[in-house]
Amino acid sequence: MINSQKYNKFEKNYKELLIKMKQQRKIQIFTDFDGTITLKDIGDELFKDFGIFEPYHSQLVKGKLKIDDYWNVVFMNLRAELNKQKIAEYAQNFEIDKSFLTFFEFCKENQIDLFIVSDGYEEYIKPVLEKYNIDTIRTFCNRMIFNDNGKILPEFVYASESCNCLSASCKRNMVLTKSEPESILIYIGDGASDFCPAQYCDLIFAKKNLAKFCNDNKIPHHPFKDFYSIYLTLKNLISKKKLKTRNQAKILRKKAFEIE
Numbered sequence: 001m002i003n004s005q006k007y008n009k010f011e012k013n014y015k016e017l018l019i020k021m022k023q024q025r026k027i028q029i030f031t032d033f034d035g036t037i038t039l040k041d042i043g044d045e046l047f048k049d050f051g052i053f054e055p056y057h058s059q060l061v062k063g064k065l066k067i068d069d070y071w072n073v074v075f076m077n078l079r080a081e082l083n084k085q086k087i088a089e090y091a092q093n094f095e096i097d098k099s100f101l102t103f104f105e106f107c108k109e110n111q112i113d114l115f116i117v118s119d120g121y122e123e124y125i126k127p128v129l130e131k132y133n134i135d136t137i138r139t140f141c142n143r144m145i146f147n148d149n150g151k152i153l154p155e156f157v158y159a160s161e162s163c164n165c166l167s168a169s170c171k172r173n174m175v176l177t178k179s180e181p182e183s184i185l186i187y188i189g190d191g192a193s194d195f196c197p198a199q200y201c202d203l204i205f206a207k208k209n210l211a212k213f214c215n216d217n218k219i220p221h222h223p224f225k226d227f228y229s230i231y232l233t234l235k236n237l238i239s240k241k242k243l244k245t246r247n248q249a250k251i252l253r254k255k256a257f258e259i260e
């Protein structure tokens with residue numbers, strides 16, 4: 001009896017949520033990959049294991065090395081044995097936050113747009129998504145060029161001249177290109193490459209350096225542990241009709257479109 005009551009209540013809640021979702025404006029979610037979807041930063045690990053990571057990474061973090069120069073020097077130091085196949089095999093050893101799979105299903109069922117925006121590289125991101133059967137997620141990231149002489153070079157497909165942020169490819173442009181005028185934009189991230197794009201979004205889920213950045217700059221955000229906690233917060237906001245555009249983000253979006 002108790003169980004059936006519980007189930008009925010659950011079913012009622014779920015139906016109400018679906019009705020509210022239909023009345024709701026379109027939701028578009030942009031999420032970082034390394035350290036946000038994956039448990040470890042695969043990009044960092046790859047360069048640690050197959051090249052020279054320090055002192056360059058510390059110099060980058062301290063602002064002594066520009067991001068483009070950082071990428072150029074770490075790519076130059078990659079071991080010659082590394083190729084596309086080896087990177088793919090290496091990447092498939094890494095794990096993702098398992099609740100991301102539930103989150104992905106939740107988005108699909110509710111017609112929520114889900115995009116990955118990364119300052120990492122397609123060559124290791126795609127194999128991870130394939131491992132978990134989620135490679136249908138639209139992904140915006142950098143690419144590697146494999147030269148005949150065995151050298152690998154970075155290619156920043158989404159680099160932006162109108163932005164001076166901490167990314168080689170500005171994720172802001174990835175977000176703005178895909179955003180629709182009437183949508184509510186949500187950003188999920190953890191690091192320096194997320195500072196720029198997060199500011200343009202209505203709702204921000206932040207941990208680690210991104211949370212610190214939001215605190216320092218008084219940008220409202222929700223802390224998160226994993227994708228299950230994001231799912232719970234989001235579900236709650238939707239059912240209470242509290243998902244709204246953020247004025248500051250709207251103004252920034254308008255300005256960016258005027259400059260571009």
Ligand SMILES: [Zn+2]
Pocket residue numbers: 160163164165166167170171172173196197
């Ligand atoms: Zn930027």
